[in-house]
Amino acid sequence: MDLEEMIQFENENTNLDFKAIPYKKEKYADMLKDFIAMANADTKDDRFIIMGVKHMPDSERQILGVDEFTDEASFQQIINDNIEPELRFEYSVIEFDSKKLSYFRIHSCDNPPYMLKKRLWRIEKVREFC
Helix, strand or coil: CHHHHHHHHHCEEECCEEEEECCCHHHHHHHHHHHHHHHCCCCCCCEEEEEEEEEEECCCCCEECCCCCCHHHHHHHHHHEECCCCEEEEHHHEECCCCEEEEEEEEEECCCCCCEEECCCCCCCCHCCC
């Protein structure tokens, strides 16, 4: 299934998470928590976090789009500085329904458990559930 089909038809699961708004600096702790959860999920498939899509409990979705984009190198530095072992991912932009969405594709998660390198902000207890 390609990315556009996932956006249109898939519900959130161990391989897919939707975020209405992209991660901002003040929410990087949430991003790290989400990355660790996705990386440690019991699946061999790639994992996707798609931003700019509001997923409702009734499985409907609202395509909000994303206005601001961060370069991949910034996200690479944040992830590499805070998560071990090394986590491979890509950050990119896709156009869907005439709006731009950003997404992370997390792949090759073959060296679990993934965890924080150090205590960080409000997710100090992440190591306990990894």
